[in-house]
Amino acid sequence: MAMPGQLMFVRQLGPNARLLIWLLVGVSSMVLDTRYQTLDGLRSGFSLALQPVREVLRAPSAVALELQGFFTRHRLLQNERDALLAERAHWQNQLNDTQSLARENAELRGLLQLPARPGQQVVRAALLYQGHNWFAQRITLDQGAAAGLRGGLPVVDANGLVGQVSRVYPGSSEVTLVSDANQLTPVFIERTGQRGLAAGSGRNQMELRYMPAQTDIRRGDRLLTSGIDRVYPAGIPVARVTRVTRSQSSPYLRIESQPLAGLDRSQAVLVLVTEALAPEAQAVQP
Amino acid sequence: MNAPAQAFGSWRHIFGSLILAVLLEQFPWTGWALALRPDFVLVGVLFWVLYQPARIGFGVAFFLGLLADFQDGVVFGQHAIAYALGVYIVLFLRLRLLQFDPLRMAAQMFPVFLAVQLVVLLAGWLAINPPDNLAILLPVLGSTLLWYLLTGFLRLWHGKSLQDRT
Numbered sequence: 518m519a520m521p522g523q524l525m526f527v528r529q530l531g532p533n534a535r536l537l538i539w540l541l542v543g544v545s546s547m548v549l550d551t552r553y554q555t556l557d558g559l560r561s562g563f564s565l566a567l568q569p570v571r572e573v574l575r576a577p578s579a580v581a582l583e584l585q586g587f588f589t590r591h592r593l594l595q596n597e598r599d600a601l602l603a604e605r606a607h608w609q610n611q612l613n614d615t616q617s618l619a620r621e622n623a624e625l626r627g628l629l630q631l632p633a634r635p636g637q638q639v640v641r642a643a644l645l646y647q648g649h650n651w652f653a654q655r656i657t658l659d660q661g662a663a664a665g666l667r668g669g670l671p672v673v674d675a676n677g678l679v680g681q682v683s684r685v686y687p688g689s690s691e692v693t694l695v696s697d698a699n700q701l702t703p704v705f706i707e708r709t710g711q712r713g714l715a716a717g718s719g720r721n722q723m724e725l726r727y728m729p730a731q732t733d734i735r736r737g738d739r740l741l742t743s744g745i746d747r748v749y750p751a752g753i754p755v756a757r758v759t760r761v762t763r764s765q766s767s768p769y770l771r772i773e774s775q776p777l778a779g780l781d782r783s784q785a786v787l788v789l790v791t792e793a794l795a796p797e798a799q800a801v802q803p
Numbered sequence: 804m805n806a807p808a809q810a811f812g813s814w815r816h817i818f819g820s821l822i823l824a825v826l827l828e829q830f831p832w833t834g835w836a837l838a839l840r841p842d843f844v845l846v847g848v849l850f851w852v853l854y855q856p857a858r859i860g861f862g863v864a865f866f867l868g869l870l871a872d873f874q875d876g877v878v879f880g881q882h883a884i885a886y887a888l889g890v891y892i893v894l895f896l897r898l899r900l901l902q903f904d905p906l907r908m909a910a911q912m913f914p915v916f917l918a919v920q921l922v923v924l925l926a927g928w929l930a931i932n933p934p935d936n937l938a939i940l941l942p943v944l945g946s947t948l949l950w951y952l953l954t955g956f957l958r959l960w961h962g963k964s965l966q967d968r969t
Contacts, residue, residue: 536891539861543884546869547930550879563873571829578831647833648875651939652927655876684876691876698932719935781833 557684564686571646572659637750640664640788642672645689647781654697654717656680658786661688665790669748674786677754677777678702678742682788694780695755696721704740704755709733712743715755718773721780723756725772732770734761740774750789811957812855821847821867828874838938841945844871845886845919849912850953852893853900864890878930885922889915904967905958909951916946 530538550556642660660666662685672679672692680700684691693700696717704725705712711732718724728734738758744751756774764771824843832840844867851859868883875882892915893900900911917940924939955965 532891532894535861536887539865539887540884542865543868543880543887545880546883547878547880547926551930556879559869559879560873563870567829567873570826571831574826574830644831646829646831646874647837649837649939651875651877651924651934652881652931653876657876698935 560684561686564689568645568659568686568688571657575645636791638665638790640666640790642690642786642788644784644786650720653699654694654720654780655683655691656694658690658692658788659688660788661686661690663687666690666788670791671742671749671753671789672786673753673789674778674783676779677756678749679778679780679783679786681748692786695776695778696723696780702749702755703743703746705743706734707739707741712745713740715740715774721776723774723776725758725774726769728770728772730763730768730770734758734770734772736761739777750791812851812858814858817851817855817858821851821863823847825867825870828871838941839945840942841949842871842916842919842942843949845889845916846946846949846953848886849889849893849915850950852890853897856894856897860894861887861890877927881926881930882923884926885919888922889919892918905951905954905965908954909947912950913943913947916943916950 546556640660642658642664644656645659646657648655648657658672666682666685668682668685670682672682678695680692680694680697682690683693694717695702695715696719698717698719700717702715702723703712704715711728711734713725713728715723715725725734725740736758739754740756740758742749742751742753742755754777756776758772758774760771760773762771821844824847827843828840848859848864848867852864864886865883868881868886869879871882871886872879896911896915900908903911920940920943924934927934927939958965
């Protein structure tokens with residue numbers, strides 16, 4: 518029987534046909550996106566439309582944090598200030614050392630006629646949005662192409678490497694975290710200097726791949742970026758080894774580690790913007 | 804019984820609620836709240852497919868699915884396919900679902916939400932890589948609860964009791 522509002526005679530496609538059509542459209546958009554990256558325009562459109570909304574909706578939590586800060590105790594603030602002053606004195610000392618070393622380094626490089634290292638700028642960015650991390654561990658930052666960001670730049674926080682800029686929109690950018698399963702980071706073991714390749718292994722974990730069974734590595738060793746990829750500057754802390762297991766069947770060790778940066782906590786991060794290499798230097802690269 | 808189906812559902816209601824659902828997902832959710840967050844947009848779409856199938860259908864669901872794909876930074880099409888399938892299941896079960904009171908309807912919607920989420924899982928598995936764990940199934944609980952609260956609230960709003968008297 519015909520229901521009110523329902524036509525007696527069907528003149529449009531039935532649900533089966535419609536489902537089939539939309540499934541075909543869906544599968545082809547998946548193919549277009551994974552194989553040919555032709556849908557990035559749509560991503561930019563979504564990003565432009567949603568960015569102002571996200572910035573407004575971020576405000577309530579920011580206000581809550583402000584209020585929380587307003588009601589901290591005076592004593593606590595004083596203690597914190599004393600600690601910060603002591604820390605500043607310490608860093609001031611370090612800075613003096615670093616400056617003299619940098620001068621010396623520049624002179625030596627000049628003597629050896631090595632090209633100067635590319636200069637580096639820092640762009641401060643804050644977390645704008647975080648999606649589900651079921652398949653891709655990504656966060657969205659509130660700085661984009663307008664601030665000079667481009668794909669491939671490293672992102673760090675106070676404790677270590679956060680990840681790499683993977684997509685750039687005009688006013689925001691997407692960062693793939695080091696714990697993403699498709700993200701590889703060239704590292705070296707701080708204690709021994711041995712180089713290796715760290716890959717994300719899902720939720721806030723990383724693994725160091727292809728280390729031969731006789732490698733000298735133990736729990737607690739720090740992994741730093743090695744810098745041989747020319748993407749990350751050398752020496753950024755990446756992870757700390759949490760477990761080393763030897764397997765009978767594999768010639769390699771199974772090394773698990775924990776990223777040092779607060780991947781799921783950091784609200785403010787720094788993007789390291791290296792100045793583009795000179796054209797002749799780029800031509801040498803394969 | 805089916806009176807609410809005709810009593811509300813103007814374009815203004817439909818667009819207002821779907822826009823609200825999209826806005827709710829733009830909050831900076833983190834941690835457990837993010838893991839358990841109901842899929843507001845999916846609940847909104849399936850709700851309107853149930854009550855206004857002539858107005859909201861595959862096209863809208865597919866487009867909002869693309870939006871969900873953008874939010875999670877995954878391949879375009881993953882959620883879109885799953886949402887389209889959810890619409891199909893609801894259209895298929897529509898006359899049956901409309902007979903139930905909110906609690907039973909939510910119980911019937913649970914497998915639908917689960918099916919949608921399993922399709923997201925499967926599509927991601929094929930297109931990107933195997934998932935790390937099954938946390939992807941957690942929002943099903945949130946969505947079911949949201950469905951119950953939403954339909955229950957609307958029944959009370961229309962001056963009916965929460966349960967059918969038999």
